[in-house]
Amino acid sequence: MTSQPVQETVIKAHCSQCGGVRNCDVRGHHVQRGGDENYDWMTEWYLLECRGCEHVFAQTISSNSEDVDYSYGRGGETITDYLEVTKTWPAQTKRKRPDWMSGVGIHIEGTGPLGESLLELYGALDSELNTLAAIGMRTSFDIASELLGIDPNLSFQAKLKGLVDAGHIGSVDQTRLGALVDAGSASVHRGWKPGADDLNTMMDVLEQFIHDAFVTPALKKRLDAKVAMMNAFVPVRPTKQRTGRTRAPSLDSNPTPSIDSHITPELTQVAAADLPEIAK
Secondary structure, eight states, rough: OHHHHHHHSEEEETTTTTEEEEEEEEEEEEEEEESSSSSEEEEEEEEEETTTTEEEEEEEEEEESSSEEEEOOOSSEEEEOOOEEEESSSSSOOOOOOOETTTOOOOOOTOOHHHHHHHHHHHHHHHHHHHHHHHHHHHHHHHHHTTTTTTTSSHHHHHHHHHTTTTTSOOHHHHHHHHHHHHHHHHHHHHOOOOOHHHHHHHHHHHHHHHIEEEHHHHHHHHHHHHHHHHHHHHHOOOOOOOOOOOOOOOSSSSOOOOOGGGHHHHHHHHHHHHHHOOO
């Protein structure tokens, strides 16, 4: 191991706020080391400030005499490379938050409990607490179904059926959410620890459910309000006045009967009686 770590003023580190490796100013540095004649270890602590977004975070780089990798140089000499483990606080983001999530929850009124549950869930994902994350997904589903008016005392299968009957989800969604709930139950009751791919699939299902059940209706409601406000300022289209132009004759194969066809003998007699008066 290196006897004396070299302190730098700028190092590259993963910024959880920017979401990538950035140049960071070193605002603080501390070294811890220990061990005995058979084993030694070292941890470097850094307080860093991202040069991109000015996010401040802590990072550790740890190594020990057991976790090593050996290789050979050109002269046949053995080269020992110590394997370093890097950790940051806050933890690196393992899954990007959807646009409708922020650091305080969901941007929708009345979803406070669900937003708080999701914040803890994303925190478990970032810290690689896979079992707790799976349990948190089942819990978030439970809270969401209650906010949608489903009785919290029902079984999970009954809750899924209630969501279908209320029109919040379809049959395909019911199958997907059923798999999510079963996976969460396996973590609760049987100690199942899902892998990263399993967690990503489960989160895809949960986020899609929340988006369709809460985000989309809220967006439509806001859009309806904007359209109503816009219509209040849009000028009304003026009514067209009728012109005196003669209507073109109809080309119908059954033309409208002429007025002569409606003259009866009685009308002819009345007209004849009026002729003397008209002649005057």
